[in-house]
Amino acid sequence: MDFTPTEAQTDLARLTGEICAKLVTADRLRELDTAGRYDEQLWNSLAETGVLAAALPEALGGSDFGMLEQTAILRELGRYVAAVPYLWSIVLGAGALAKFGDADQRQLAARAGTGEIVLTAALAEELRATTDAPGIVAEAAGAAWTLTGTATTVAYADRAARILVPAITSTGVGVFVIDPEHASVTRTAQRIVDLSPEFVVDLAATPAELLGSIEAGADILTWLREYAWLGLSALQLGTLERALELTAEHTRTREQFGKPIGSFQSVAQRLSDAYIDIGGLRLTVTQGAWRLSEDLPAAEAIHIAKFWAAEAGHKVAHTVVHIHGGLGIDRDHITHNYFTAAKHNEFALGGATPHLLALGAELAS
Template sequence: MDFALTEAQTELAALTRRILTGRVTPETLGRHGTGGFDQALWRRLANAGIVDAALPSPVGGGFGLLEQCAVLTEIGRAVAPVPYLPTVTMAASALAEFGGELLERWAVPVVRGEKVLTVALPDAGAPCGFTASPALGGWRVSGSQTAVPFGAFADGFLVPAETADGVAVFLIDEAEVRAQSTIDHADAALVSVSEAPGTLLGEPGAGVDEWLRLRGTVGLCARQLGVLESALRRTAEYTKERNQFGHPIAGFQAVRQRLADAYVDVEAVRLTLWQAAWRLAEGLPAAGEVATAKYWAAEAGHRVAHTAVHLHGGVGIDLDHPLHRYFTAAKRTEFTLGGATAQLRLLGDHLAAGPT
């Protein structure tokens, strides 16, 4: 069996890395509360074909989730402030699958880098924050969701809402948006709507919300893989340069053990991510594999992030040091869409519902 990345995945990842290298700095990211969206960089990715290449036809180049994960790993490696995960992996892909007439209005501007879409999903196990009811000429949606990624900059929102026939997903573009400061940047928002018109994707109870959750969770794991890989590499290089008692600390047994443990954690994230992504891409049941991947992204993310800070010593807690970007990115991803405990609960439910 060949577990190597395909040619398309490799080339997309390489192109993304070339574009991002040297363009994501503390100056472009800004400090806390100053914004977390580099629109110029987003347009550059779109102009290079990164945004549409991994989207299925007829929206993009005919690729899919595996290629998107390759791109997201590079975005995580650079901690790039671009909305690829919510806009491409989740929203635009859902429009390609369920959107119908919405494609021309929304997907085309998205692949050009002209519009940003996001998804207002609750964390795993949390109740849906929206309700919807049929009205004359369509649907009306009410409710709110906090910490919507890139919500402060979005032009449209995919919103899961409770209806009389089950949960349905709606596209809305009329919402009250209040920017929120998160652990890394102000690239999130409290999104509220009251009787806002919504366009239905799929049918109530058809599982579109779960479709979004599974792909969004896998995308988070892919981005986390890039964050942790880069944090570990930077830490390993730093321990070879930092001297104590006349020797590089990389030669100390305790330091080497922590780096080895971190390496094993990163490889666990990689293995479980690609297993879950492949099953989703093949249309196979993957709820258990996705929960397993997110468990490792959360649990290993916590350990690797703290190892990186500890082995950097005093500079590891400096907000201006490049490592701080990786620590905060790893910690935010740890809890987004449900942390390790929430994923274990999902796994328990999945096992309980399966054959004995």
């Protein structure tokens, strides 16, 4: 395994970071700290500079970069707790349509790459597409399909042009594409810890297009989940890295008893533990992204990365708040944004325990 970043990784990370540094200021974060937070200005800038399209195939206007480059972008977005749907619209939505879709579906991916539309996916853990607990059921009517059921915590469903939805059919798992503007779709906003726009989506015989084939449905769903888990881990990595940097800066300037609090042993120990936890997350995210980019089996590495994202997310987020003292619980202080983002990433699509159980099952098999 080569840990040296590719030139594309370095360039995309630098470009994304420069855009975010210019647009995502502390004042802008406070302005966005409302339910359904979404930074349209940042999203448009990422589209105009080609960041959104970078991972798409060249035939769709992209550069055909892989998951190593995408995690570099996600990491920078995490550092600025950016309120944009890059993971859901580009990595998952456009990525799946470009890889598995027909000509019309691939054009949707191209439009997402220009920022013209937003895509998303319904992947809540409690709605695993299994015959024991079907969250959404698909029924065939000739060549057409309809979906009935409920999906929860569907990110950016309020502005998505299409939603990718896993469902149970009479012969197996399928992944479908729906138009959320159809009259049979009801979207209800949920209250999320970091105020991200997530929704309950109710489907009542909603017309749907099949993505790929039913025979490939389980593989497509696995692809979506693995990229979602690793993408969340990369976002978490950037969030925790920047949160620790802010905390380290605070310990150098905040004084008690005439000394910077960073010189106290208990503070230094907690910072050291956080540094080690973030190092573990960085290593496992890099390993998972590298294995996906090389088309190697990555399930084990991805579950480990998501475990670290949850475990380190919990410990580092609380360390950041505790070391900031009273400032750490002030909703107007930037620490608040990093704490809530870390808690959201910790539990999204499964916390530490579910991924340990999945890792155990993977090793046992």
